[in-house]
Amino acid sequence: MANSQYLGNDKYFATADAVNMLKAEYSLWMYTTQNGGDSYLTRASEALSAIGISSGRLLPDYSDVFSRTNKANSEIVFALLNDQKEKRTGGYYVYFYHPSNYIAPQYRNNPVPVSSTQWWCYSQKFMDVLNRSKTEHNDRRVACNLGEGEYGASGQKLTWPNKFLGDMSKQPVVNDCDLIYYRYAYAVMMDAELKFYQKDYTGALASLNIIAQRAYGVGDFYKTATRDAVGDKYVIEYLNHTKAGTFSGDNTADEQNHPTLKMQVQGICPYGWHIANTSDWLDIAYAACKASAGHTYPIREDQVTYKHLSNVNGKTTGLPPRGIENLAPWLRNKKHWASKVISDGADDFGFESFPLGLRYMTQGYQGYKNHIQQWIPLFFSDTAPFRLMMLWDNNTTCAEITNIDNGQAIQSFRCVKNYK
Numbered sequence: 001m002a003n004s005q006y007l008g009n010d011k012y013f014a015t016a017d018a019v020n021m022l023k024a025e026y027s028l029w030m031y032t033t034q035n036g037g038d039s040y041l042t043r044a045s046e047a048l049s050a051i052g053i054s055s056g057r058l059l060p061d062y063s064d065v066f067s068r069t070n071k072a073n074s075e076i077v078f079a080l081l082n083d084q085k086e087k088r089t090g091g092y093y094v095y096f097y098h099p100s101n102y103i104a105p106q107y108r109n110n111p112v113p114v115s116s117t118q119w120w121c122y123s124q125k126f127m128d129v130l131n132r133s134k135t136e137h138n139d140r141r142v143a144c145n146l147g148e149g150e151y152g153a154s155g156q157k158l159t160w161p162n163k164f165l166g167d168m169s170k171q172p173v174v175n176d177c178d179l180i181y182y183r184y185a186y187a188v189m190m191d192a193e194l195k196f197y198q199k200d201y202t203g204a205l206a207s208l209n210i211i212a213q214r215a216y217g218v219g220d221f222y223k224t225a226t227r228d229a230v231g232d233k234y235v236i237e238y239l240n241h242t243k244a245g246t247f248s249g250d251n252t253a254d255e256q257n258h259p260t261l262k263m264q265v266q267g268i269c270p271y272g273w274h275i276a277n278t279s280d281w282l283d284i285a286y287a288a289c290k291a292s293a294g295h296t297y298p299i300r301e302d303q304v305t306y307k308h309l310s311n312v313n314g315k316t317t318g319l320p321p322r323g324i325e326n327l328a329p330w331l332r333n334k335k336h337w338a339s340k341v342i343s344d345g346a347d348d349f350g351f352e353s354f355p356l357g358l359r360y361m362t363q364g365y366q367g368y369k370n371h372i373q374q375w376i377p378l379f380f381s382d383t384a385p386f387r388l389m390m391l392w393d394n395n396t397t398c399a400e401i402t403n404i405d406n407g408q409a410i411q412s413f414r415c416v417k418n419y420k
Helices: 016-034 038-051 063-065 093-098 126-138 184-197 201-216 225-231 251-257 279-293
Strands: 076-080 148-151 158-160 177-181 274-277 357-361 362-368 371-381 387-393 398-404 415-418
Touching: 016 038, 016 076, 016 177, 016 184, 038 076, 038 184, 063 177, 177 184, 184 387, 274 371, 279 371
Parallel strands: none
Antiparallel strands: 076 177, 148 158, 274 415, 357 362, 371 387, 387 398
């Protein structure tokens, strides 16, 4: 930024604040996903300090930020110009709009924006989240983010984004709203993220409350300045079990230090369910351990830890074990598996895993009746996602978390009902 004096103030080109936004975003990305180290937090701090974090950088009304009659306003940092005179129009939001024959005549462009084809629609879960926030917290952003009502040609409910509405004097709507890439509210959120990583939870809370003041009209909406309370608002950590000291062996401490172990990610699961996370698998291991007393292949309780589950140094049969020793015989069952390494209590335990095998992209489908891998979200290194390698083969006694190169395998997963 030594030459920042040569940058202008046109928000459709590089300004000093736009360059600093890019610097801050890149630095936080390097720190969180590329193991860049604390030097990148320093760079992010330099960039955000140069921008200046305060509520004064935000417009009082959230919807004004996106208005086609208020382009390049004081909250915008960088945008791509859309302008009818320059024959530059377009934007992704058009895919949410409805063709005119789907809309009752009296509601076309009043209030339902008209387009030629609708490609996307809001999910019910997303609308539930928005409306709950409006009802419970008086969230003033919802009216801008969501338009809805029984405006259809046959009285059906229609939804659309009120954000980025274009020129509604024409049918179909002319999408001449600018495409906004950076705005000062995003700088405030990056500042909260930065302070979270710096363990300045009070500072992170202050930045979050700048956003909350405009959204809810409450200056102290977030009150608890602790790691979990602040981090739950926005932070996702990508776990890498190969990094020394990732897990201590104390499950409570590891869950406090790594909230993503218990994070519930819906993914492709039905509403109200999530893809089994690392904590869910450890719970299964603990239940199997308690059930294993007095049966073949007993499980040692001192091995039921995140540290053991993610250990891949050792043998898949015998000692010293990889992962959690004797867990595999409790995850199999006599009904489906070809293996003889099954605990005499496994069928009563009732986990009922199915050995559907797997597909390696370079080797093809394999392992039916003797192999299964289950994908675990938010748990991977820089180059590889992780999966619970439940069973290497029919003789395996351990179960572990290990990695697979990106793009190498098609993996199954389990859905678990959500819980508090």
